[in-house]
Amino acid sequence: MDKIVIEGGHPLQGHVTVSGAKNAALPIITACLLTGGWHRLENIPRLRDIETIIRILSQLGVAFEFEQNSLRVNSGQLSGHEAAYELVKTMRASILILGPLLARYGRAKISLPGGCAIGARPVDLHLKALAAMGVDMFLDQGYINARVDRLKGAEIFFDTPTVTGTENIMMAAVLAEGETTLRNAAREPEIQDLASMLRDMGADIEGDGTHTITIRGVKELRPVEHIVIPDRIEAGTFMIAAAMTRGEVHISGCRTDHLSAVIEKLEAAGAEIQTIEGGVTVKGPEIMNSVDVRTMPFPGFPTDLQAQFMAAMCLAEGWSMIRETVFENRFIHVSELERMGADIEINGGQALVRGCEHLLAAPVMATDLRASASLILAGLVAEGGKTEVHRIYHLDRGYEALEKKFAGLGAKIWRQSE
Numbered sequence: 001m002d003k004i005v006i007e008g009g010h011p012l013q014g015h016v017t018v019s020g021a022k023n024a025a026l027p028i029i030t031a032c033l034l035t036g037g038w039h040r041l042e043n044i045p046r047l048r049d050i051e052t053i054i055r056i057l058s059q060l061g062v063a064f065e066f067e068q069n070s071l072r073v074n075s076g077q078l079s080g081h082e083a084a085y086e087l088v089k090t091m092r093a094s095i096l097i098l099g100p101l102l103a104r105y106g107r108a109k110i111s112l113p114g115g116c117a118i119g120a121r122p123v124d125l126h127l128k129a130l131a132a133m134g135v136d137m138f139l140d141q142g143y144i145n146a147r148v149d150r151l152k153g154a155e156i157f158f159d160t161p162t163v164t165g166t167e168n169i170m171m172a173a174v175l176a177e178g179e180t181t182l183r184n185a186a187r188e189p190e191i192q193d194l195a196s197m198l199r200d201m202g203a204d205i206e207g208d209g210t211h212t213i214t215i216r217g218v219k220e221l222r223p224v225e226h227i228v229i230p231d232r233i234e235a236g237t238f239m240i241a242a243a244m245t246r247g248e249v250h251i252s253g254c255r256t257d258h259l260s261a262v263i264e265k266l267e268a269a270g271a272e273i274q275t276i277e278g279g280v281t282v283k284g285p286e287i288m289n290s291v292d293v294r295t296m297p298f299p300g301f302p303t304d305l306q307a308q309f310m311a312a313m314c315l316a317e318g319w320s321m322i323r324e325t326v327f328e329n330r331f332i333h334v335s336e337l338e339r340m341g342a343d344i345e346i347n348g349g350q351a352l353v354r355g356c357e358h359l360l361a362a363p364v365m366a367t368d369l370r371a372s373a374s375l376i377l378a379g380l381v382a383e384g385g386k387t388e389v390h391r392i393y394h395l396d397r398g399y400e401a402l403e404k405k406f407a408g409l410g411a412k413i414w415r416q417s418e
């Protein structure tokens with residue numbers, strides 16, 4: 001197993017390019033199940049979660065050709081309709097095959113994802129919506145067995161906006177009989193990217209990016225070429241890193257309209273942010289101001305940047321209150337940050353961060369994907385030796401060559417086998 005070693009104290013300087021969005025690429029790859037023929041997907045990041053979805057679809061008989069960040073996908077000849085526990089347990093987003101498989105084949109068998117480090121994360125809203133569309137489901141040995149002759153359009157109300165739930169049901173509805181309306185749908189940019197691909201395939205979808213999405217089922221779809229949007233979470237991670245290391249970084253390939261909440265908070269913390277064609281330049285202040293943050297569904301502050309922003313607030317002047325409202329139990333990075341000298345007090349879903357003068361280098365353990373990024377950010381500013389971040393397979397799930405990109409910005413950071 002690898003670890004990441006960081007010698008902190010070097011301001012980030014220079015230019016970095018953001019990769020394609022993992023959370024857009026995952027549903028976009030599963031959307032290829034909806035029709036045969038070769039799709040061409042561009043700007044696909046090379047990371048573990050993408051490998052996992054490719055492995056799951058390969059087991060169903062889908063053909064892939066990967067060349068750098070360009071992925072060709074053909075699901076013309078499916079040989080199965082089952083996603084096994086061994087793969088699903090490593091990535092909850094595997095549930096995204098359910099909607100498209102039912103839409104095209106009327107059958108799917110997929111292991112229930114189970115718990116994960118950041119809370120219970122059920123998929124009940126996905127299943128309730130599919131049941132409303134006529135799907136019969138039963139649970140056997142931890143697997144959901146689902147069957148339907150043809151999906152029927154339905155009025156669906158999500159109790160809470162769910163990102164993959166909205167995507168799954170949107171993909172199910174594009175080939176259903178009649179009209180489906182999703183109310184209280186999630187509005188994340190990744191959903192709009194998927195909708196735009198589905199429309200190019202011939203789907204009839206309106207309202208993505210709002211809380212109400214209407215989908216009128218069509219008889220068939222066609223393969224397409226699609227370019228995945230840039231990863232706003234990776235971009236936000238670089239923005240926070242530039243600000244907290246007192247650096248100056250130009251981040252290209254990032255969509256500022258996807259990052260308004262983050263930009264506002266970083267500016268309040270004292271960073272100078274300039275939007276220029278195709279990207280932003282972020283210049284960090286001498287000392288950051290403390291800023292309160294509350295995670296919310298898009299366009300609110302993303303839960304996927306909460307841990308990274310908390311790392312920045314550890315060195316801010318004053319106290320900052322960080323509220324996590326999207327997931328329970330998403331503060332597991334706190335005890336690791338404390339090992340580096342951070343002063344944080346958790347009370348239910350809120351964390352009070354008291355800014356301190358220094359963070360100190362230490363060996364720490366990554367506990368989930370975004371927590372690993374926050375520990376790396378802390379390592380970039382830590383004093384007194386080397387920070388070692390262990391269990392970085394979490395990081396490799398969702399960031400493309402993060403340590404290489406930081407090294408390109410002047411950080412002293414490298415990967416080493418344990």
Ligand code: UD1
Binds near residue numbers: 119123126162190327
């Ligand atoms: C997606 C993202 C993840 C991000 C999250 C929130 C992908 C692959 N992953 O995860 O990176 O952190 O959105 O922005 O896109 N919920 C239920 N029942 C359900 C579904 C969700 O109660 O059936 C709850 C969840 O427990 C959570 C909230 O709804 O409290 C939002 O979760 P959801 O938007 O579904 O997260 P994911 O789609 O799994």
